[in-house]
Amino acid sequence: MKRLSCVALLFAVVAAPFLVHADEGMWTFNLFPSDVVAKKYGFKPTQAWLDRVRLGSARLAEGCSGSFVSPDGLVMTNHHCAHNCIAQLSTAKKDLSKDGFFARTLADEPRCPTMEVDRLTDIRDVTKDVQGATQGLQGEAFEDAQRAVFAKLEAACATRDDLRCEVVTLYQGGRYDLYTYERMQDVRLVFAPETDIAAFGGDPDNFEFPRYDLDVSFMRVYRDGKPARTEPYFRWSKEGPKEGAVTFVPGNPGSTSRMDTLAQLAYQRDHSLPENLFWRSELRGRLQEFARRGPEFARMSEERLFGLENGLKSMKGGREALVEPAFWAHLSDNERALRAKVGQDAKLQQQYGDAWDATAKAMDTLKTFRRELRMLEQNAGMGSQLFDVAATLVRATEEAGKPNEQRLPEFTDANRPATEQFLFSPAPVYPELEELVLGFYLTRLREDLSPDHPAVKAVLGTDSPGVVAKRAVRGSQLKTVAVRKKLLAGGPAAIAASKDPMVVLARTLDGPARAVRKRYENEVVAVLKRNGERIGHARFALYGTSVAPDATFTPRLSYGSVQGYTADGKQVAPFTTVAGLYPRATGQEPFKLPPSWLRAKAKLPPETPLNFVTSNDIVGGNSGSPILDAQAEIVGLAFDGNIQSLGGNYGFDAAVNRTVAVDSRAIEAALRQVYGAERLLKELGLSTP
Structure with a gap:
């Protein structure tokens, strides 16, 4: 496969870049195109729905996304987003990356040394404040004035250590918003599978599809030594993702340059x-x-x-x-x-x-x-x-x-x-x-x-x-x-x-x-x-705002649907299953399965969906984002893009750019059949059938 054979088509957006095209765009929660979504997918997100999704979403300050999945501070994200914590907690005698980890009780949940989880609680337009402070200035005077007004606005907002405030530049400075986050710095590890399954396929499979990864981990945020109360939170879908169904990805895309000169x-x-x-x-x-x-x-x-x-x-x-x-x-x-x-x-x-x-x-x-x-x-x-x-x-x-x-x-x-x-x-x-x-x-x-x-x-x-x-x-x-x-x-x-x-x-x-x-x-x-x-x-x-602003590692929401694509004249199906995992395993890294998965082979139904793709527009920083359905229930967990998406920093082609995700049904099956994580299943509302 030519690595970017579809780059010549890049992108529908570049032919007419200032209109909303297909499923393009990482939208701010206060400027989301609900009418466009309603026209295409028959579902119109209300402001109440958008607020609930925003508050259920999380930002990992080290560079990833996550979601609150229980009222008691449980956070779901990717294994590779928690990997820094996993590595810091590992020792020569206890390698959590190699062996995996599951805290059987709250007392067994170790604290991540450098992890911070943020939740966006308020957005305020401060364009007049910023532009008024810099009007008519150039060079050093402009930079000093903007730095000063940013610091002033953020200091007035961050009245407590558990608040994080940032002035966000949107549309290249056409708009400035002040974001207020709830800051949570006591973050503890709850569950992480072995790296051999979380990153199955390693670098050869990275940014590819089909994929066969369980790139998931769970952490918990604490307040005053106790699990934090985190409502609203996302519940688990009973049905999982369906081909053609609308999907939403809330998260924190790192940066794009689609509006650069x-x-x-x-x-x-x-x-x-x-x-x-x-x-x-x-x-x-x-x-x-x-x-x-x-x-x-x-x-x-x-x-x-x-x-x-x-x-x-x-x-x-x-x-x-x-x-x-x-x-x-x-x-x-x-x-x-x-x-x-x-x-x-x-x-x-x-x-x-x-x-x-x-x-x-x-x-x-x-x-x-x-x-x-x-x-x-x-x-x-x-x-x-x-x-x-x-x-x-x-x-x-x-x-x-x-x-x-x-x-x-x-x-x-x-x-x-x-x-x-x-x-x-x-x-x-x-x-x-x-x-x-x-x-x-x-x-x-x-x-x-x-x-x-x-x-x-x-x-x-x-x-x-x-x-x-x-x-x-x-x-x-x-x-x-x-x-x-x-x-x-x-x-x-x-x-x-x-x-x-x-x-x-x-x-x-x-x-x-x-x-x-x-x-x-x-x-x-x-x-x-x-x-x-x-x-x-x-x-x-x-x-106006008919196009989404460039990504800034701040909370955004994209829309799309579960759908395959055509690459090199061949149709790529939107789902992979457990049936395709075991034949791909060679016993050698990076295609080596951990012993837990080899032992569980007979217990895992081969038709269990493992990974899938959607047409949602994401970039780096969206790792760990939940995939939601119209009911704002979890149907998957984003962890990658396909190879055609690597030009997504500069444009988007809905025909081939895909988000790659872990199926919610695969996560449930793994917790149940492979790891016996009953405490976690119960907290997720997935009681034993």
Whole structure:
């Protein structure tokens, strides 16, 4: 199969991008096109229905979605969304990833060190506040004014630590909403199957269909040491998904670029994507070699390796879409069409006509210092846990001394609970893995910026990257949470006096990183925001809200139906069953079934649906989203997209783009026949038949 054979058709939306097409769109809950859904599917979601779905949905702050499935804080999400927690709770003697986990009682539910679950409780339009604060400003003045008004609005909203408030930019700045979340940071693991079934097929099957995965896990949120009351919540469908039936996916799609200008997309195509693919591929190779050292090394690196492989495949698919000539021609036609419509209106042309050229100029500026930005700020440390802690301590202590409105956004008062949860997490640190990742980062720092760059000289001196990494990791006391707390409490003076080699490393890089960040924000981000807002105004003037805004890792709702598709001239059925699972198993990874599934083979009816596809529009971040029917009951659990969906960051083709989900009937069957999880079945309202 050609990996993106349908890219040339991408997408119905690109032929006429400003109208609602097919099942396209990740819609905000306050601007959902209920009339369009009613016309196509004969069901009109009411405001009460939308509110219930919003409150039953969850956002996992680490980058996924979930849903409340009982009144007692039970949350369903994907196994791969809970994998960080699973890995952090695992040890050499008790590998929860390999063996799976089920808490037989409430007392057996262990706390996830870094997990946070949020529920959106309120949406308020603050467009006038934001645009009024930035009106007429450019460059640094625009960026400072917007940062200040965001911080002011969020601080006034987040009056308690259990509230999380965010100003959300929609339609490129054509609209701004203030989202208020209920924040839940006591999250505990309830159930997780073995990785061998949760990720059956591994990287070869990733973004493919047919699929045979049980990518599910259950967690519970607590308040004051007791299970939180979480109503409304989603009940289980008695029927499960049916071919042709309408489906809804509430979740938190991470980001899309469907409204970006050609200049922005060209930068992704020619610079950002290929350069990120290069270093991620190299790091993946190093991690694979690390895992081959032995079972314990494989366990330590499993979660990081999975994330890298998933990201690599997604990025490759996105770039293949952008380099497809037919697709790029459609994108070009779209931009020309919008600019032509603006040009036909003298007033619109005067107000917004030069916004595209200003954006292109900013992207040209970015090209000149993109390597410094990537290596010093955006990918500093490349995921080294200890470096991230040190860098956060260095900045958090310095930013705390500034007025809230002048701080970097991640260190405002509204974000303090998240910062402290990260810093004070008891998650295990693996020195061998830390040395590998940090050593790789320092190697790339020298290669990308050159040995003569002042920051490289300051960090390495006459030493090699490996020597510096080993010294920083082995000599650091940041593995101990008490040390982190003492440094944070001590403020800038404690950081300046610290001789901890990891703190010294982060402190040395912080100055150059801040400088390149400031340049990026003033010369690029501010220009993109200001002119994106202008383009958003022009689009609003012409088309209103007839198209969904780009994804922003905030709660959205998509609609679609259970349906197969045609690929390479062959019809792909919408369901897979247990009958197809066992013949696919080879006994070798990644097609190796865990012993529990081999033992349960005779008990599992072969006709039990396992995975299915729908035409819902989703992207990364929607992992863990529930699939709901018209009654807002759970019929499945989204965990992936098919290979044709990898261009979905830039457009959507309802003919072939598919959401891949675990069937609710498969989850019930597994809990019952494979795991004997009666306590969980009872809580889900699935009593023994």
